[in-house]
Amino acid sequence: xQFQLLTIVGVGLIGGSIGLAAKQRGVARRVRGLGRQRSxxxxxxxxxxxxxxxxxxxxxxxxxxxxxxxxxxDQIVEQVLNFAKHCEPTTLLTDAGSTKAAIVxxxxxxxxxxxxQFVGSHPLAGSEKRGPEFADARLFEQRWTVVxxxxxxxxxxxxxVAGFWSALGSKVKTMSPADHDRALALTSxxxxxxxxxxxxxxxxxxxxLTATGFRDTTRIAAGDPRLWTAIFAQNRTPVLEALxxxxxxxxxxxxxxxxxxNAAVDQFLAQAKEVRDALGN
Amino acid sequence: xQFQLLTIVGVGLIGGSIGLAAKQRGVARRVRGLGRQRSxxxxxxxxxxxxxxxxxxxxxxxxxxxxxxxxxxDQIVEQVLNFAKHCEPTTLLTDAGSTKAAIVxxxxxxxxxxxxQFVGSHPLAGSEKRGPEFADARLFEQRWTVVxxxxxxxxxxxxxVAGFWSALGSKVKTMSPADHDRALALTSxxxxxxxxxxxxxxxxxxxxLTATGFRDTTRIAAGDPRLWTAIFAQNRTPVLEALxxxxxxxxxxxxxxxxxxNAAVDQFLAQAKEVRDALGN
Numbered sequence: 001x002q003f004q005l006l007t008i009v010g011v012g013l014i015g016g017s018i019g020l021a022a023k024q025r026g027v028a029r030r031v032r033g034l035g036r037q038r039s040x041x042x043x044x045x046x047x048x049x050x051x052x053x054x055x056x057x058x059x060x061x062x063x064x065x066x067x068x069x070x071x072x073x074d075q076i077v078e079q080v081l082n083f084a085k086h087c088e089p090t091t092l093l094t095d096a097g098s099t100k101a102a103i104v105x106x107x108x109x110x111x112x113x114x115x116x117q118f119v120g121s122h123p124l125a126g127s128e129k130r131g132p133e134f135a136d137a138r139l140f141e142q143r144w145t146v147v148x149x150x151x152x153x154x155x156x157x158x159x160x161v162a163g164f165w166s167a168l169g170s171k172v173k174t175m176s177p178a179d180h181d182r183a184l185a186l187t188s189x190x191x192x193x194x195x196x197x198x199x200x201x202x203x204x205x206x207x208x209l210t211a212t213g214f215r216d217t218t219r220i221a222a223g224d225p226r227l228w229t230a231i232f233a234q235n236r237t238p239v240l241e242a243l244x245x246x247x248x249x250x251x252x253x254x255x256x257x258x259x260x261x262n263a264a265v266d267q268f269l270a271q272a273k274e275v276r277d278a279l280g281n
Numbered sequence: 282x283q284f285q286l287l288t289i290v291g292v293g294l295i296g297g298s299i300g301l302a303a304k305q306r307g308v309a310r311r312v313r314g315l316g317r318q319r320s321x322x323x324x325x326x327x328x329x330x331x332x333x334x335x336x337x338x339x340x341x342x343x344x345x346x347x348x349x350x351x352x353x354x355d356q357i358v359e360q361v362l363n364f365a366k367h368c369e370p371t372t373l374l375t376d377a378g379s380t381k382a383a384i385v386x387x388x389x390x391x392x393x394x395x396x397x398q399f400v401g402s403h404p405l406a407g408s409e410k411r412g413p414e415f416a417d418a419r420l421f422e423q424r425w426t427v428v429x430x431x432x433x434x435x436x437x438x439x440x441x442v443a444g445f446w447s448a449l450g451s452k453v454k455t456m457s458p459a460d461h462d463r464a465l466a467l468t469s470x471x472x473x474x475x476x477x478x479x480x481x482x483x484x485x486x487x488x489x490l491t492a493t494g495f496r497d498t499t500r501i502a503a504g505d506p507r508l509w510t511a512i513f514a515q516n517r518t519p520v521l522e523a524l525x526x527x528x529x530x531x532x533x534x535x536x537x538x539x540x541x542x543n544a545a546v547d548q549f550l551a552q553a554k555e556v557r558d559a560l561g562n
Contacts (some may be wrong), residue, residue, distance in 0.1 A: 225550035272477035
């Protein structure tokens with residue numbers, strides 16, 4: 001049992017999955033959920049993701065040895081800084097946000113060095129679905145979680161947070177917040193942008209002429225626009241760089257197709273297939 | 282029993298699925314497969330997709346009342362025109378190619394009016410997988426098949442071809458070849474291009490930081506490059522128009538993100554989500 005009392009702030013699909021996994025794997029003796037809506041907390045209780053439901057931050061946080069913030073990326077900084085005031089200095093704080101530099105920099109520059117320690121985390125798992133009813137105790141198994149390290153990060157805190165994700169079944173990788181954000185701009189934020197651009201470009205009269213290819217390619221465009229607007233806003237520069245990289249490739253394809261250069265089109269597709277085949281299903 | 286003898290030219294995933302469905306649903310009394318590789322034909326025989334395997338076109342075609350060409354789009358015209366010489370005037374010819382205008386125009390302008398009739402078809406079903414071992418008797422159920430109509434198309438032939446796809450379980454829609462190609466450029470060819478551009482833009486060191494979103498969005502990039510090079514070449518102008526439409530949306534997103542216009546980013550994502558939600562899984 002690594003933790004006596006785990007508090008999850010925001011018990012949706014990710015927070016609920018953390019609670020389920022922590023309970024089933026014996027990672028935390030007791031799991032508290034903090035939320036803003038009674039109905040969502042009740043669903044988290046009913047699927048067994050949490051032992052206690054709280055609407056009051058102070059009651060949820062008091063006595064916790066680990067607090068995980070699973071709220072939208074534009075709420076994490078304010079919550080961490082507010083809630084840290086109610087914590088023991090030994091309480092460990094981490095998050096599950098899809099962006100890291102904006103969050104980690106804002107938290108580290110404000111949180112006092114002698115109080116609770118914060119380590120940024122991002123489990124690369126999830127779904128376009130929302131809510132604790134989709135929680136899955138195995139969500140993190142065989143997936144990567146990035147934990148972030150900066151010159152201010154406590155090595156002991158980093159170890160404990162990494163150990164937490166490992167105990168949930170995840171593989172763990174340590175990166176700087178900026179490296180994380182540049183990587184995820186390409187592997188997650190750009191795919192979301194493309195899926196949305198493609199879905200949004202579909203005229204209504206063509207809906208019925210879509211097949212599995214269109215549906216796969218646009219599936220993540222069903223994600224929550226508000227959550228993703230916050231992610232794009234927090235990771236603006238890396239996303240724009242990733243978009244530029246993609247626009248360059250589209251331009252290359254356009255030139256090949258316009259000029260009837262089938263060898264270049266084939267080469268473009270063959271290189272992509274090689275990458276995709278290497279990823280597996 | 283609509284047909285006594287069905288010949289399938291090219292027994293891969295699509296051709297094999299046609300054979301399986303035609304046999305299981307009693308649409309054809311006997312199914313012949315014509316291929317270029319003994320090994321592929323043997324696999325088609327072993328999964329029960331065909332009753333007879335042929336390497337010789339004339340032997341495969343003789344006596345058939347329906348011939349379906351399931352070969353790459355850049356081979357269909359030549360095969361239809363060659364094989365038509367071996368057919369009775371009453372033999373019906375159709376195909377399963379992803380492009381229609383180039384094929385239908387070339388065939389109709391050359392095939393004599395008093396010989397076998399050709400009607401273009403495109404079942405909107407498939408997979409990035411290849412080979413008769415992936416054939417599925419239910420591949421066409423609840424999916425659309427487009428059959429094409431032009432001023433030269435025989436109404437009786439169109440009806441019989443539409444009836445064939447219906448009998449395989451498909452919903453059938455009649456369109457002009459040009460309308461089909463413009464629609465599919467947006468619903469199929471552009472998604473393939475984007476999946477390939479995205480997969481190809483992934484640096485090797487970031488492979489392990491991809492999650493389900495990246496994998497879904499790029500899945501179809503595993504398709505056969507040679508097949509897709511031929512599709513893009515045959516549908517060049519509609520694909521370039523579809524690409525232009527997408528580039529316009531990416532430019533719109535870029536402007537919104539660069540200027541920090543979160544409301545516009547949110548609107549972009551919300552409109553896309555509305556379309557994607559309407560498509561279902």
